[in-house]
Amino acid sequence: MSGSALRAVIKGTGSALPQRRVSNAELAAQVDTSDEWITERTGIKFRHIAGPDETTATLGAEAARNALNAAGMTEADIDLIIVATCTPDQTFPAAATKVQHILGHHGGVAFDVAAVCSGFLYGFSVAESMIRAGSAKNALVIGAETMTRLLDWEDRGTCVLFGDGAGAVVLSGEVGERGVLATQLHADGRHNELLYVDGGPSTTGTVGKLRMQGREVFRHAVTNLASVMHEVLEQAELVPADIDWVVPHQANARIIDATVKKLGLPAERVILTVAEHANTSAASVPLALDVAVRDGRINAGDVVVLEAMGGGFTWGASVVRM
Template sequence: MTLRAAIAGVGHYLPARVVENAEFESSLDTSDEWIRTRSGIERRHFAAEGETTSQMGAQAARAALENAGLQIGDIDAIVVATSTPDLTFPSVGTMIQQELGMASGFAFDVQAVCAGFIFALANANALIVSGQAKRVIVIGAETFSRIMDWSDRATCVLFGDGAGALVLEGVAGTGTSADRGILSTDLNSDGSYRDMLYVDGGVSTTGTAGKLRMQGNALFRQAVSKLAQTAETALEKAGITAADIDWVVPHQANIRIIEGTAKKLSLSMDNVVVTVQDHGNTSAASIPLAMSVGRARGQIKDGDLLVAEAIGGGLAWGAVVLRW
């Protein structure tokens, strides 16, 4: 018998405020057409004043628990991927633990920027496979609107806020790619690329949260090659090929990156779950958001084989192969 970490439920939360591209036209030298043609983004959601990352993450977790037919008492651990915590500490995970009324178990955060959910999934998978937890809620939640430079049209139009969550539980498998659950993971990072995407502030430097800075063209070139590479490595680890995949669920950063990665994998865009047009780049929240929306649309079905991949500041990048 092989123990796998399988998806029991999925859910998401988006703030009420929807910001269309046209809203930026009054304050920036930009237009709806300029944003759409360069990114594929048409709108995004921004958190309300006082609405926090932990609050959104808790809402997504509640939706995932309801989808799984479980209660918070059934959960052993919470792993949160975020780069925009409510506070320097304690962790967003412990705040969500308290918000959900989870009286036992443990919670912690993972920080790998846009690749954070992939890293969080890998950690949750390890907890389940090692026997340290039977069920884990994995959450990606971000309020990137709080770290935008609103005078920088190259970045501020790209990002949005939101949260997504999966409930993972241990299930018995045969040890083959026919099993439900996480079949393989691949994680990577290279700090020499740090200046491509970073925030210019922090506790031990400026004492402020800082603003997001990005070298868009250089990052684009790294993203397509590294995303295809990590997906191929994860597929090889699982003993399958891209032709076996039902759905790619990519980090929703830019439609051109998504299209370029699919092309490198020789996959049709018909096999890619795309939500970037409605959410923008929600960093660590984008993959669970896309999974939840893809499931709600009826795209992702029981038994489907998925590869999820992401790249973010660090640079950090990785992929997960799983069967729903």
């Protein structure tokens, strides 16, 4: 793609976390686990848990406002809102329409994308395509989750892994060198039973609880993420040495470490927030991106790879010049 092509450029980032921050030690007082057990296997030390008045939509709207402020824009500038989530406030309408209403905006397009932990990248790709096609000018892409609502607190293999939160980016169409350079997305529905929720409107009529076969998910994640990162770099005509930063899905520090080693990247180029936030599903990539932008690590012109894998399985990666 030439430098004169229209690209979707990240103009601002934002995030939001519930007020309640829970340590491993606090969790161990309620669940048969320990700080050592959780830290050794996952790298997680804390997670945020949404209170009764905090929902996917309220967290998403807060992250969106922060992204708009960073971009120097208002809700009136936005003509597309995409919320990536597997934990919407209601079965319908879409969380995106609730976010739109909270922001005080009553026009444009608003819808949800459901691809679990890969949801932000799926939504990001849809927004980027709509911007390049001319059907949107400025988009809010939000990953927002209240994953703790889905947890079985008697299953120590899953309940220690997840947290709640939201992250958002403002994407705008610009001609130049900055913006999304390449994206690769995949799905393989054969692996449903490895990571899923055992409920739904058309089956049990209930929300259900999260179920996971951790070892199998780990194995697939390392293989699939390393592969898709090679694919997206090839599409962008780049090599690993061209990458300034990798912003991975924050599921497990061991998965992230194994993935970047397969790519031959040094650990100091990887943004890690899993210790503070745990796995926030679709929120984790934009949340980690916002942390690294605001603390000054990621700057304009940097080449950044975003990557994630989630239930489905779904997985993908995107290369962006900030």
